[in-house]
Every structure is written in structure tokens, then in C-alpha cells.
Amino acid sequence: MSALERLAKMDRRVMYWAMLLLIALPYAVPLGLPMQISTYSTEFKTTIDALAPGDVVLVSMDIGLGSVSELGGGIIALAKQLSAQGVKVVAVSTVAEGSLVFDQYFRPVLTSAGYGYGVDYVNLGYAAGDETMIASIAENMREVYSRDYAGNDAASLPLLQAADDYSAYRLVVTFDAGTATGFYARQWQAKYGTPVLSVPTAVNFSYFYPLYQAGSVEAILNGPRGCAEYEQLIGAPGLANQGIDALSMGQLVVIAFIVLGNVAFVGERLRRRKQ
Amino acid sequence: MIPALESWVAIGLTVAVLSYVLYRENPAYRMAEALFVGISLGNVVVMAVRSLQSSGMNPLLGGNLTLAIPVALGLLLFTVYSKRLGKLSQWPVAVMSGVGVGLAIRGAAHTYIYDQIKASMQPVIIWGDPMATLNAVLVLAGVVSTxxxxLFTVEGGAGGARVKTTGRYFMMLFFGAMFGQVAMTRITYITGRAQLLVQFLTSLLT
Amino acid sequence: MSLINRREIPIAIGVAACTLVIASYFTDNASLASASGSLQLWGIIIAGFATLLGLFSYVAYNGRQIVKKRSVYSGVAVASALGTIAIGLALSPSSSQYSWLTSNILTPLSMSVGSFIGFFIVSAAFRTFRARSLEAGIVLAAAAMIMLKNMPVGEYLLPGVLPLGNWLNDIVSLGGNRGFTIAFAVGAIIAGVRQILGFERGRVAK
Known part of the structure; x- marks a missing residue:
């Protein structure tokens, strides 16, 4: 068997182990390469910068726990920037695990910044209905959420008394592994003009890029890379920056296997042509 | 340093799941898979019940009697298991799909068509800036050819076929860009697990 | 034909719901807006019941598997689902016990299962991502360019890759992407209009 044939018949597990080990390497020996900041991330940060203390922001956690590997850094960074500016937060979710993500990653930053529950932030949790829910909370939040995530009466929460519909919110930020960015753009931005900021997974960045380019989405972060840039912009490198070298290695491995696959393919073609 | 119980649990479950791709299907993987499906589903139900209580049952019990209608319609969904009454389950589905389609139409027309066409209708020739001109031409050509x-109903002759072929090339560029983004998304899942494994091994060694 | 079996009823419900939601967007009639708002709330409540129906089906299916095949894994799946529901509803999803369950068991499982596609992308890249034609070559080149521009190592090894990759994403692939977006929206609206006119019976009137 020639080298090319052996290459073409490589066991998939060899590739998987190579992937895992090369991705793990930068966690043991960090590369620490510099990273240019994109205009998307700068715009995202400056849009948040423009908020004043006391402004209310709707944070929509439209991701499951699995997507935290990708957007966790961005979640913590946003919580840090909003709490540093004294911005109030109302959290909702169109995904069942979204409220868990808020509780595990966003809330600890707010509480350590001295935020008071019900006054400075509220977690309303999950509500079914996707786009229907997003359209409804714009009109009457307490009708959809008569109780918050912890089971408190929503009417008893001072923040929700003041922020019961779209008019009270300066902007919406959605952490999105699905289609929520499009839903918010359709139901909040198009109808009421509320700016929508999106932190999508990298794959969804492509879907939502035309919305951002057309102005339906005010600012956008490019998945984990965008989150790493945003962390740097607010001066708090964290989860996303820790993972960016490993991400580089992983993508290098994919490119290397694309090249190897094509070498094997071309070699096989040449061999057949000779025969 | 001996890691905490939580770290052992997380590592055990991670290794059990990864053993499927790095080794082969085995009882540890199947057990972890069953746990994952069960707890995920359990969580969805907990959240759905809380959502139902919050938007339906509590206000209904508080005196908003009009909500008895959607609650009754929701219960009709369960008639799907009945041969005699099964058709009744289509009524609540009709409400859900009717509302969903209505919302989608009104939003899509504005955001996905009007705004997108408006953004495409830009000057194509920008005097003194050849790069900007090239960019504008590329975007417009991409939109129109895609x-x-x-357009399946119009043939358009040889010229039309060429435009369609150009559109296909633009779509291939988009698909390629998408694949690059997909790779980034999926690799981050592995980076998270690799970080956990390295941290755990480091804590064992120090 | 009994009233229950008449397929016109769910179609009429869907058409009415869809029309009401659209009409409320294009007028400033307060009662229409209020009716549309109520209907949307109904949709949310029914969607909650639909999720519960999903659990019901899942438990019924796995229950049969447990009885028929005496499958331990199905038993674990059902038991963990019911256990999660019991903790979540008896205590609260914000309770420390529920948080422990989700952060230490569900989170690592969810992230590990998600990583599968990351691994599969490597073997797909090796076995199927080949420049067999011009179109495939375009996809391949665009994907490699986007991956290189997304990683700091790419900027380090090939200094021009970032501006070139950004140009590819922001300009060249935007045309195809936007064309897709508009085509998708037109398709969604046509499906919606078919629903309003009662032609779309797939979901409600088989």
C-alpha cells in the first residue's frame, strides 16, 4: 500500500485524537498571539458605552448550556460592562436552558457588583412560543410573565413595574444560537425602532450579517472571536481569550486535513490517469 | 490537590461522552447519553410548566377567565392519541400556526425584504474611489444573480443561464464562508472540553 | 361528517388568526391590537402545552422500550427526566439543588455532546471537502479564507489574510447571502399567503 493510499484510508479516530490533543496544547502552553479588533466588536462596545446609569436593557438568553463554550466569555463581559455603567437588566429566554445560562454566568457578575434583585435586575426565565413570545413581551411583559424565574409575583418587582413594555427598554441584546436575532429585528426593531444587538454563535453570524449590514441589527459580535475581542475592549480578558489559541489550533487542524484530503484525492486521480 | 466532587462528576461525564468518538460506542457512553436526554427533557418540561403557570394558569386562577380558552385548546392537543377525537388536536395547532405565520409575514416583509432591498439600492459608481465602486458592483451583482x-418560472435564454451560473458562484462563496463559521462554532465545543481536561489534570499534578 | 372531522374548521381558525395578527400591524385600531395581543398570548399558552405533549410522547415511547426490551438505558433516561421534573417543580429551578444538577451534570453533558460535530467536521474536511469542480473549489477556498481570518494564528502566519477575509465576508459573500435572505423571506410569505387562503393544509388538515 502506497503512502497516499494509507493516507486516504486513515482511521477517523486518528484525526479525532490529533484534534483533541492539538486543541488541548495551548491550554498547557499558551501562544498569546496578538489579535486585531474588528469594527463589529468596537461598534458593539460603543453602543453599550452610550447607555446611561438607570437605563434598562433586555437581555435575551437564547442559547443552551452547550453554547456557553462559545459565547460564555461574551456573556460575562456584557454583564461586567453593563454593571460598571449602572445599567438595569431584565432577562428573558426563548430557550429552556437559557434561564440556567443567565443564572450560572450573568447573575454572579451582577450580584458581585452589588446589584439588587427586583430593583436593578430581574430574571424572568423561559417562556414558550419563540417569535410569538418575543412579539408579546414587547407589548405587555407582565401578561406573558405573571411570575419571574424564582416564582415571585412580577407585579411586586419594582423594575418590572417600570419596564413593562418596549418603551422602557433602550436596547435588546440577544445571545443567540438559533433564530432569535431575526425575531427581535422583526418584532422590536422593525415595529418599535428598539435597537437590537446580537451575540450569535459563529455559524449564525453569517445568517445575521445581512441584517446587521442593513441596519436591522445595530451591532453584532462574530461568535467566540467577537467575544474575545469584546473582552479585550472592556479590558477584562476572560473565558473567550483563554480559548482563542485553542480555537486557532482547531481551525488549523481542519485546514490541514482539507489539504491532506485534497493531496490524497489528487494523488489518486494522477495514479488512475497513469493506469 | 484533590479536585472537588463536582470536577470528578464533570470529568467522568465528559470522558464517557467523548469515548464514543475517540474509541467506540460503549456502556459508559450509552449511560451518559441516557442521562443527557433525560435531564435535558426534564428541564424543558420544568421550564414549560413554569411558563404555563406564569402566562396561563396563575392569571386564570386569579380571575382572567378568557384564558380558559387557550388552556382548553392546549388540552385538546392531547386528543391526538384518540382515534375518535384525534382531529380536535388540529384546532390548537391551527391557532399556533396562524399566529406564527401572521407574525412571520408582517416581520419578514419589513426586515427581510424591504430593509434588504433598501440596503442594496446604493450608488454603484463612486467617482474617485475604484475600490468602493468594485464593492458596490459585487454586492449588487451577487444579489441580482442569486x-x-x-426564478424557476423564467428561462431567460443563454444570457439568463449565465446570470444564474454567476448566482451559483456567489452562493458557493457564501456556503464556503458559512462552512468556515460552522467550523469555528463546532471547534469551540471541543475547546471547552479540552480546557476542562487540562485543568483537571493540572489540578491532579499540583 | 361530524363537526369534529370537518377540515374547514382548523383552516378557518388558522386563516382568522393569521389575518388578525397581520391586520393589527397595518392599522392603529386599538381593539384590533388588543385582540391580536390576546391571540398571541393564547399561542404562547398552547405552545407550553405542546411541549408537555412532547414529554408525554417521549415517556410513552421509552416506557414501551423498558417493558419490551428491558432496556436499562431507557429506564435511566425516563428516571432522570422524572427526577429532574420532581426537583424542578417541587423545589424551584432557582433552588440550589436544581442548580447543582444543571451546572454539574447537564452542562458538561451538553457541551460534550455538542463537541461531536466538531470532531465530525475534521473527518468531513478530510474525506469529502475536495476540489472536484470549480464550484467545490470556490467553497473550499472561501472556507479556508474565513477560518484563517478568524484565528490569530492566521493573522500571524499570513498578515494579509484578515483584510482579505473581511472583504470576502463583508462584500463578496454578502451578495449571495442577501439574495438568499430575500428569497427565503419571499418563500415564507408565499407559504403564509397559502395558509391564509386555505391552500396550506399540511399541518392542520391531513
């Missing part, structure tokens, strides 16, 4: 590709 839309032409989806």
Missing part, C-alpha cells in the same frame, strides 16, 4: 437563480 435572486435570478431562484
Amino acid at each position: 435572486l435570478t437563480y431562484f
Whole structure:
């Protein structure tokens, strides 16, 4: 068997182990390469910068726990920037695990910044209905959420008394592994003009890029890379920056296997042509 | 340093799941898979019940009697298991799909068509800036040729075929860019697990 | 034909719901807006019941598997689902016990299962991502360019890759992407209009 044939018949597990080990390497020996900041991330940060203390922001956690590997850094960074500016937060979710993500990653930053529950932030949790829910909370939040995530009466929460519909919110930020960015753009931005900021997974960045380019989405972060840039912009490198070298290695491995696959393919073609 | 119980649990479950791809299907993987499906589903139900209580049952019990209608319609969904009454389950589905389609139509017309066409209608020739001109031409050519590709009712002759072929090339560029983004998304899942494994091993060794 | 079996009823419900939601967007009539708002709330409540129906089906299916095949894994799946529901509803999803369950068991499982596609992308890249034609070559080149521009190592090894990759994403692939977006929206609206006119019976009137 020639080298090319052996290459073409490589066991998939060899590739998987190579992937895992090369991705793990930068966690043991960090590369620490510099990273240019994109205009998307700068715009995202400056849009948040423009908020004043006391402004209310709707944070929509439209991701499951699995997507935290990708957007966790961005979640913590946003919580840090909003709490540093004294911005109030109302959290909702169109995904069942979204409220868990808020509780595990966003809330600890707010509480350590001295935020008071019900006054400075509220977690309303999950509500079914996707786009229907997003359209409804714009009109009457307490009708959809008569109780918050912890089971408190929503009417008893001072923040929700003041922020019961779209008019009270300066902007919406959605952490999105699905289609929520499009839903918010359709139901909040198009109808009421509320700016929508999106932190999508990298794959969804492509879907939502035309919305951002057309102005339906005010600012956008490019998945984990965008989150790493945003962390740097607010001066708090964290989860996303820790993972960016490993991400580089992983993508290098994919490119290397694309090249190897094509070498094997071309070699096989040449061999057949000779025969 | 001996890691905490939580770290052992997380590592055990991670290794059990990864053993499927790095080794082969085995009882540890199947057990972890069953746990994952069960707890995920359990969580969805907990959240759905809380959502139902919050938007339906509590206000209904508080005196908003009109909500008895959607609650009754929701219960009709369960008639799907009945041979005699099964058709009744289509009524609540009709409400859900009717509302969903209505919302989608009104939003899509504005955001996905009007705004997108408006953003495409930009000056194509920008005097003194050849790069900007090239960019504007590329975007417009991409939009027009891709839309032409989806015009199945018009043949358009040889010229039309060329435009459609150009549209296909633009779509291939988009698909390629998408694949690059997909790779980034999926690799981050592995980076998270690799970080956990390295941290755990480091804590064992120090 | 009994009233229950008449397929016109769910179609009429869907058409009415869809029309009401659209009409409320294009007028400033307060009662229409209020009716549309109520209907949307109904949709949310029914969607909650639909999720519960999903659990019901899942438990019924796995229950049969447990009885028929005496499958331990199905038993674990059902037991963990019911256990999660019991903790979540008896205590609260914000309770420390529920948080422990989700952060230490569900989170690592969810992230590990998600990583599968990351691994599969490597073997797909090796076995199927080949420049067999011009179109495939375009996809391949665009994907490699986007991956290189997304990683700091790419900027380090090939200094021009970032501006070139950004140009590819922001300009060249935007045309195809936007064409897709508009075509998708037109398709969604046509499906919606078919629903309003009662032609779309797939979901409600088989």
C-alpha cells in the first residue's frame, strides 16, 4: 500500500485524537498571539458605552448550556460592562436552558457588583412560543410573565413595574444560537425602532450579517472571536481569550486535513490517469 | 490537590461522552447519553410548566377567565392519541400556526425584504474611489444573480443561464464562508472540553 | 361528517388568526391590537402545552422500550427526566439543588455532546471537502479564507489574510447571502399567503 493510499484510508479516530490533543496544547502552553479588533466588536462596545446609569436593557438568553463554550466569555463581559455603567437588566429566554445560562454566568457578575434583585435586575426565565413570545413581551411583559424565574409575583418587582413594555427598554441584546436575532429585528426593531444587538454563535453570524449590514441589527459580535475581542475592549480578558489559541489550533487542524484530503484525492486521480 | 466532587462528576461525564468518538460506542457512553436526554427533557418540561403557570394558569386562577380558552385548546392537543377525537388536536395547532405565520409575514416583509432591498439600492459608481465602486458592483451583482437563480418560472435564454451560473458562484462563496463559521462554532465545543481536561489534570499534578 | 372531522374548521381558525395578527400591524385600531395581543398570548399558552405533549410522547415511547426490551438505558433516561421534573417543580429551578444538577451534570453533558460535530467536521474536511469542480473549489477556498481570518494564528502566519477575509465576508459573500435572505423571506410569505387562503393544509388538515 502506497503512502497516499494509507493516507486516504486513515482511521477517523486518528484525526479525532490529533484534534483533541492539538486543541488541548495551548491550554498547557499558551501562544498569546496578538489579535486585531474588528469594527463589529468596537461598534458593539460603543453602543453599550452610550447607555446611561438607570437605563434598562433586555437581555435575551437564547442559547443552551452547550453554547456557553462559545459565547460564555461574551456573556460575562456584557454583564461586567453593563454593571460598571449602572445599567438595569431584565432577562428573558426563548430557550429552556437559557434561564440556567443567565443564572450560572450573568447573575454572579451582577450580584458581585452589588446589584439588587427586583430593583436593578430581574430574571424572568423561559417562556414558550419563540417569535410569538418575543412579539408579546414587547407589548405587555407582565401578561406573558405573571411570575419571574424564582416564582415571585412580577407585579411586586419594582423594575418590572417600570419596564413593562418596549418603551422602557433602550436596547435588546440577544445571545443567540438559533433564530432569535431575526425575531427581535422583526418584532422590536422593525415595529418599535428598539435597537437590537446580537451575540450569535459563529455559524449564525453569517445568517445575521445581512441584517446587521442593513441596519436591522445595530451591532453584532462574530461568535467566540467577537467575544474575545469584546473582552479585550472592556479590558477584562476572560473565558473567550483563554480559548482563542485553542480555537486557532482547531481551525488549523481542519485546514490541514482539507489539504491532506485534497493531496490524497489528487494523488489518486494522477495514479488512475497513469493506469 | 484533590479536585472537588463536582470536577470528578464533570470529568467522568465528559470522558464517557467523548469515548464514543475517540474509541467506540460503549456502556459508559450509552449511560451518559441516557442521562443527557433525560435531564435535558426534564428541564424543558420544568421550564414549560413554569411558563404555563406564569402566562396561563396563575392569571386564570386569579380571575382572567378568557384564558380558559387557550388552556382548553392546549388540552385538546392531547386528543391526538384518540382515534375518535384525534382531529380536535388540529384546532390548537391551527391557532399556533396562524399566529406564527401572521407574525412571520408582517416581520419578514419589513426586515427581510424591504430593509434588504433598501440596503442594496446604493450608488454603484463612486467617482474617485475604484475600490468602493468594485464593492458596490459585487454586492449588487451577487444579489441580482442569486435572486435570478431562484426564478424557476423564467428561462431567460443563454444570457439568463449565465446570470444564474454567476448566482451559483456567489452562493458557493457564501456556503464556503458559512462552512468556515460552522467550523469555528463546532471547534469551540471541543475547546471547552479540552480546557476542562487540562485543568483537571493540572489540578491532579499540583 | 361530524363537526369534529370537518377540515374547514382548523383552516378557518388558522386563516382568522393569521389575518388578525397581520391586520393589527397595518392599522392603529386599538381593539384590533388588543385582540391580536390576546391571540398571541393564547399561542404562547398552547405552545407550553405542546411541549408537555412532547414529554408525554417521549415517556410513552421509552416506557414501551423498558417493558419490551428491558432496556436499562431507557429506564435511566425516563428516571432522570422524572427526577429532574420532581426537583424542578417541587423545589424551584432557582433552588440550589436544581442548580447543582444543571451546572454539574447537564452542562458538561451538553457541551460534550455538542463537541461531536466538531470532531465530525475534521473527518468531513478530510474525506469529502475536495476540489472536484470549480464550484467545490470556490467553497473550499472561501472556507479556508474565513477560518484563517478568524484565528490569530492566521493573522500571524499570513498578515494579509484578515483584510482579505473581511472583504470576502463583508462584500463578496454578502451578495449571495442577501439574495438568499430575500428569497427565503419571499418563500415564507408565499407559504403564509397559502395558509391564509386555505391552500396550506399540511399541518392542520391531513
